[in-house]
Amino acid sequence: xxxPAKMKEVCIxxxxxxxxxxxETIQDFGFLHPREMQLPLEMQQAEIEEEVVSLGKISKLLxxxxxxxxxxxxxxxxxxxxxxxxEKIPDKINLKTIDGIEKNINKHIGTLKTLETEIxxxxxxxxxxxxxxxxxxxxxxLKSSRTTRTIIGEVxxxxxxxxxxxxxxxxxxxxxxxxxxxxKWYVIIISHVSEANSIKELTQHLLKEYNMDKxxxxxxxxxxxxxxxxxxxxxxxxxxxxxxxxxxxxxxxSLTITKGFLLNLKExxxxxxxxxxxxxxxxxxxxxxxxxxxEFTSAIKNFDCWLNFEKVExxxxxLENPKILKPFESFVKNYGFPQYKSLDPTFMLALxxxxxxGFMMSDVIYGISLLVVSLLIKRSLKNKTTEWVxxxxxxxxxxxxxxxxxxxxxxxxxxxxxxxxxxxxPTALFAVALFIGxxxxxxxxxxxxxxxxxxxxxxxxxxxxxxxxxxxxxISGAMKFLGAFEISTTILVISxxxxxxxxxxxxxxxxxxxxxxxxxxxxxxxxxxxxxxASAYIVYVINFxxxxxxxxxxxxxxxxxxxxxxxxFLMGTxxxxxxxxxxxxIEFFGRFFESNGIEYKPFRKNLSVEVI
Amino acid sequence: MVVQDIGLISxxxxxxISVCAGLSVIAQGKAACAGQAAITENEKLFPKALILxxxxxxxxxxxxxxxxxxxxxxxxxx
Numbered sequence: 001x002x003x004p005a006k007m008k009e010v011c012i013x014x015x016x017x018x019x020x021x022x023x024e025t026i027q028d029f030g031f032l033h034p035r036e037m038q039l040p041l042e043m044q045q046a047e048i049e050e051e052v053v054s055l056g057k058i059s060k061l062l063x064x065x066x067x068x069x070x071x072x073x074x075x076x077x078x079x080x081x082x083x084x085x086x087e088k089i090p091d092k093i094n095l096k097t098i099d100g101i102e103k104n105i106n107k108h109i110g111t112l113k114t115l116e117t118e119i120x121x122x123x124x125x126x127x128x129x130x131x132x133x134x135x136x137x138x139x140x141x142l143k144s145s146r147t148t149r150t151i152i153g154e155v156x157x158x159x160x161x162x163x164x165x166x167x168x169x170x171x172x173x174x175x176x177x178x179x180x181x182x183x184k185w186y187v188i189i190i191s192h193v194s195e196a197n198s199i200k201e202l203t204q205h206l207l208k209e210y211n212m213d214k215x216x217x218x219x220x221x222x223x224x225x226x227x228x229x230x231x232x233x234x235x236x237x238x239x240x241x242x243x244x245x246x247x248x249x250x251x252x253x254s255l256t257i258t259k260g261f262l263l264n265l266k267e268x269x270x271x272x273x274x275x276x277x278x279x280x281x282x283x284x285x286x287x288x289x290x291x292x293x294x295e296f297t298s299a300i301k302n303f304d305c306w307l308n309f310e311k312v313e314x315x316x317x318x319l320e321n322p323k324i325l326k327p328f329e330s331f332v333k334n335y336g337f338p339q340y341k342s343l344d345p346t347f348m349l350a351l352x353x354x355x356x357x358g359f360m361m362s363d364v365i366y367g368i369s370l371l372v373v374s375l376l377i378k379r380s381l382k383n384k385t386t387e388w389v390x391x392x393x394x395x396x397x398x399x400x401x402x403x404x405x406x407x408x409x410x411x412x413x414x415x416x417x418x419x420x421x422x423x424x425x426p427t428a429l430f431a432v433a434l435f436i437g438x439x440x441x442x443x444x445x446x447x448x449x450x451x452x453x454x455x456x457x458x459x460x461x462x463x464x465x466x467x468x469x470x471x472x473x474x475i476s477g478a479m480k481f482l483g484a485f486e487i488s489t490t491i492l493v494i495s496x497x498x499x500x501x502x503x504x505x506x507x508x509x510x511x512x513x514x515x516x517x518x519x520x521x522x523x524x525x526x527x528x529x530x531x532x533x534a535s536a537y538i539v540y541v542i543n544f545x546x547x548x549x550x551x552x553x554x555x556x557x558x559x560x561x562x563x564x565x566x567x568x569f570l571m572g573t574x575x576x577x578x579x580x581x582x583x584x585x586i587e588f589f590g591r592f593f594e595s596n597g598i599e600y601k602p603f604r605k606n607l608s609v610e611v612i
Numbered sequence: 613m614v615v616q617d618i619g620l621i622s623x624x625x626x627x628x629i630s631v632c633a634g635l636s637v638i639a640q641g642k643a644a645c646a647g648q649a650a651i652t653e654n655e656k657l658f659p660k661a662l663i664l665x666x667x668x669x670x671x672x673x674x675x676x677x678x679x680x681x682x683x684x685x686x687x688x689x690x
Contacts, residue, residue, distance in 0.1 A: 334659040426684055527673045533680065581659075582666045 007315035011285040014305030030604035034274035034286040051266040084610045089260045108244045115237040129223045134178040139215040149196035151189040153209040260609035318600035325350045327391045336595020358399025360531040360576035365411035367400030412539030429529045437525025444591025469499030521587040621686030625679040632675020639668040
């Protein structure tokens with residue numbers, strides 16, 4: 001739990017004739033993370049080409065289905081919609097079924113696209129007609145004749161005089177002018193055939209010409225016809241899309257299973273890149289978690305191969321934590337994987353991230369609201385992400401309620417506070433925030449020392465010790481200045497010199513320059529107090545407005561209460577979670593965490609896939 | 613507390629928060645913009661982009677601390 005899983009480096013030397021069987025057994029075993037060896041890139045590509053082509057085709061088809069699904073589903077549906085289904089991957093699949101599915105998908109999408117294009121064209125025409133519906137002339141009369149040309153377009157009102165000036169130079173008639181929007185007019189110009197092109201060229205910067213080719217007959221009649229056709233096409237599109245989405249469920253399932261099957265095949269071929277071979281033998285090296293070593297040895301022992309176990313200095317990282325702490329692993333993974341012989345801070349994060357969040361939110365009613373939201377999400381349990389969000393929200397809500405009770409805050413109304421009232425004693429809160437900062441940063445320093453001992457790295461240990469000396473002198477000095485306790489100035493100066501000296505010894509001048517930054521990090525924890533107070537003052541303003549409104553207009557008071565608190569709840573949740581994470585990633589991880597570990601990815605056959 | 617100081621304290625507090633928040637929001641905008649571009653390339657960068665945008669907020673928080681300390685001190689809370 002405290003350190004990543006212990007690994008053993010294994011090298012398997014086997015006969016080439018048994019290679020496929022051995023690799024299949026290792027894939028079925030599913031715990032070996034292979035160590036990369038050399039193989040020309042062209043060879044890898046040539047061997048996996050067939051699977052890659054089919055995989056590419058499947059991905060494109062799945063994308064097409066998803067793009068159609070997105071036309072129907074909303075954001076809320078993506079969270080509370082139907083759950084994902086887990087399907088088993090069979091041992092054999094007929095790849096020819098993909099071609100049949102591809103044909104069907106393309107046929108349906110083709111029909112839908114044709115309908116969409118028709119709808120788009122008609123909508124454009126409809127918009128144009130709506131603009132010029134004031135025209136009382138039949139469109140047939142506006143068609144160009146042997147001697148005349150009709151130009152219809154829109155012009156900005158402020159440019160109408162410029163247009164008039166240009167038109168005055170020609171033998172033209174303005175048949176109709178009318179307003180289409182706040183700042184635009186439509187204009188119908190009749191000109192002689194010989195002058196039409198010159199007019200168009202000279203007025204193109206002023207007049208946006210309409211395409212009137214598709215307009216025939218009476219404008220109002222035409223508009224009714226178009227809107228009827230548009231409604232019919234939209235209905236047809238809706239029906240086709242519905243039919244496609246029903247059929248696509250089965251196609252999607254089949255494609256996802258085939259994709260999983262092909263990925264297993266590809267992985268089996270990919271492993272060739274990790275092998276080195278002679279004429280009759282091959283060697284494959286990798287890492288296996290120590291707890292699975294026995295299973296691995298017994299799985300391999302049926303073959304004529306030789307196993308060699310080597311001492312591990314560096315290995316891929318497998319984070320091992322109890323089920324309750326598992327969701328918090330993603331915070332560590334997002335930052336990067338720790339080194340092999342370094343601490344896995346998940347257990348610490350599982351405690352401090354919710355505490356910091358709870359401290360910043362600290363309201364019983366908000367905590368209960370968050371708990372309700374988390375339970376609602378948990379009920380839908382659509383996929384792993386929603387499951388993760390729900391578990392986070394639950395842990396955050398517990399600490400929000402707890403701190404709410406300690407600070408006596410209930411939707412901003414103050415009742416009996418068990419610990420302290422943030423608004424009445426902000427200085428005490430400031431001291432608490434600083435104290436949390438000092439403890440948290442020092443935990444980071446302790447972790448750094450543990451990493452140093454584990455890796456037998458004296459410089460890392462000294463780095464932490466130097467900070468302890470500097471911290472002692474600065475914090476004790478500040479306490480002495482405030483009159484909290486008495487301590488000899490000589491001791492403080494000596495402590496500061498020793499700390500700075502060690503830092504100079506380890507990192508030269510950079511080590512000394514770092515010192516103000518360290519105390520800046522501690523000061524950064526005051527955001528715990530700031531965000532709490534900011535939220536408390538916003539709530540105070542909301543509640544004050546509600547109180548004032550309650551006497552005059554009760555419905556408005558209720559609206560202010562609901563909208564105001566919802567806004568503050570959303571902003572508070574966002575602010576508290578981001579700042580809680582930030583304090584961990586910057587201030588805490590900065591003291592000890594080096595994120596250059598490699599993720600443990602075993603060579604494994606996936607037995608099932610999740611169909612979304 | 614001398615009454616005429618209240619105005620000065622309020623102006624100082626307002627200046628502390630507005631300058632700090634105003635400048636940090638410019639940097640936050642740049643960081644968020646770059647983060648958004650990075651997310652377009654690789655969706656997995658979302659948490660890191662979010663954190664990078666939040667880092668620039670620190671200066672605004674310091675400004676708020678100064679403003680609050682000024683107000684608490686000025687109005688006799690501490």
